[in-house]
Amino acid sequence: xxxxxxxRERCRSNLATxxxxxxxxxxxxxxxxxxxxxxxxxxxxxVGHARLLLEAGCSDLGESRPQGVWEKGAALTTARFHLIGxxxxxxxxxxxPLVDLIHTLDSLRLLESLHAEARLAGRTSGxxxxxxxxxxxxxxxxxxxxxxxxxxxxAALDTAGAEGGIRILGxxxxxxxxxxxxxxxxxxxxxxxxxxxxxxxxxxxxxxDELSMGMSGDFEDAILEGxxxxxxxxxxxxxMPTAATDGG
Numbered sequence: 113x114x115x116x117x118x119x120r121e122r123c124r125s126n127l128a129t130x131x132x133x134x135x136x137x138x139x140x141x142x143x144x145x146x147x148x149x150x151x152x153x154x155x156x157x158x159v160g161h162a163r164l165l166l167e168a169g170c171s172d173l174g175e176s177r178p179q180g181v182w183e184k185g186a187a188l189t190t191a192r193f194h195l196i197g198x199x200x201x202x203x204x205x206x207x208x209p210l211v212d213l214i215h216t217l218d219s220l221r222l223l224e225s226l227h228a229e230a231r232l233a234g235r236t237s238g239x240x241x242x243x244x245x246x247x248x249x250x251x252x253x254x255x256x257x258x259x260x261x262x263x264x265x266x267a268a269l270d271t272a273g274a275e276g277g278i279r280i281l282g283x284x285x286x287x288x289x290x291x292x293x294x295x296x297x298x299x300x301x302x303x304x305x306x307x308x309x310x311x312x313x314x315x316x317x318x319x320x321d322e323l324s325m326g327m328s329g330d331f332e333d334a335i336l337e338g339x340x341x342x343x344x345x346x347x348x349x350x351x352m353p354t355a356a357t358d359g360g
Contacts, residue, residue: 114352114353119161119164119352120164120167120168122351122352123161123164123165123168123348123352124168126347126348126349126350126351126352127150127152127165127168127169127170127348129347130150130344130347130348131145131150133331133332133347134148134150134331134335134342136332137331137332137335137336138335140336141335141336143335147340148335148339148340148341148342149172149340149341149342150170150172150342150344151172151173151174151194151196151324151341151342151343151344152165152170152172152173152174152344152345152348153173153174153175153176153196153327153343153344153345153348154173154174154175154180154184154345155174155175155176155177155180155196155197155345156345156349157349157352159183159184159187159188161349161352162184162188162191163187163188165348166188166190166191170348171190171191171192172191172192172193172194172212173188173191173192173193173194174193174194174195174196174215174343174345175193175194175195175196175197176195176196176197177197178195178199178200178203178206178207181193181195181207181210181211182206182207182210185210192212192213193210193211193212194211194212194213194214194215194341194343195207195211195213195214195215195216196215196216196284196324196343197216198216198218198252199214199216199222201221201222201225204222204225204226204229205229208226208229208230208233208237209233209235211237212238213238213239213240213281213322214226214237214238214239214240215239215240215242215284215324215341215343216240216242216252216253216284217239217240217241217242217262217278217280218241218242218252218253218254219254219262220262220265223239223262223265223266223269223278224269226239226278227266227269227277227278230276230277230278231275231276231277233276234275234276235276236276236277236278236279237276237277237278237279238278238279238280238281239278239279239280239281240280240281240282240283240284240322240324241254241259241262241263241280241282241283241284242254242283242284242285243255243256243259243283243284243285243306243309244256244285245285245286245287245288245302245305245306246287246288246302248288251286253284253285253286256305256309259283259309259313260313260316262280263280263313263316263317263320266278266279266280267317279319280317280319280320281319281320281321281322282310282320282321282322282323282324282340283306283309283310283313283320283322283323283324284323284324284325284341285302285303285306285324285325286325286327287299287302287303287325287326287330287333287334288302297333299330299333299334300330300333300334300336300337303325303326303330303333303334303336303337303338303339304337306323306325306337307323307337307338310323310338321340322340322341323338323339323340323341324339324340324341324342324343325337325339325341325342326339326342326343327342327343327344327345328344328345328346328347328348331343331344
């Protein structure tokens with residue numbers, strides 16, 4: 113059983129290591145590390161571990177379930193929470209005020225629900241369109257060909273005249289799990305496709321500045337291809353008991 117001080121030191125060390133890897137990847141392509149935001153994925157860890165990460169200096173925390181946001185949001189009021197998993201429309205009202213950014217906008221119906229709730233609250237909230245990068249129907253996200261239509265609908269809602277609403281700030285995607293037959297740079301190619309899609313969409317929809325892509329196993333490749341947000345789980349919890357190793 114690790115003491116509280118050992119847990120705290122391990123958390124600081126893990127965060128420092130991840131930050132170093134982010135900086136190294138940025139320097140390889142002439143980017144500033146400050147341009148990449150680390151979202152610490154806390155979906156498989158207790159509130160106490162998430163608090164240690166927050167105290168270590170990682171202010172952005174990612175949860176895959178709204179219930180996780182509800183629980184940790186009540187305990188960690190200074191954190192900026194990101195919803196990185198699916199959101200059902202019946203959980204929008206309770207979740208929206210607690211999150212800084214929703215990464216998983218994947219349908220017109222969800223867009224309309226989020227927009228209506230944000231308008232009702234008189235607030236402007238940010239979201240990213242989740243894109244299915246490999247065409248697997250079992251994976252979340254919308255096909256690349258459907259992104260333009262969703263952005264057009266968001267723009268139409270945004271010009272309806274009322275205060276507040278949802279602003280789409282960029283795109284989110286996950287690379288496929290590597291297969292033995294894949295080339296070594298398969299994930300980087302998918303990240304490059306997402307970056308190119310974002311750039312193409314930004315020509316008609318200004319303000320698409322964010323690219324949320326890359327997790328513990330591939331975030332350096334994502335940064336090389338322009339990621340502005342990386343979602344890191346297992347690399348931050350390495351060596352910490354009771355923490356899962358597959359959180360991002």
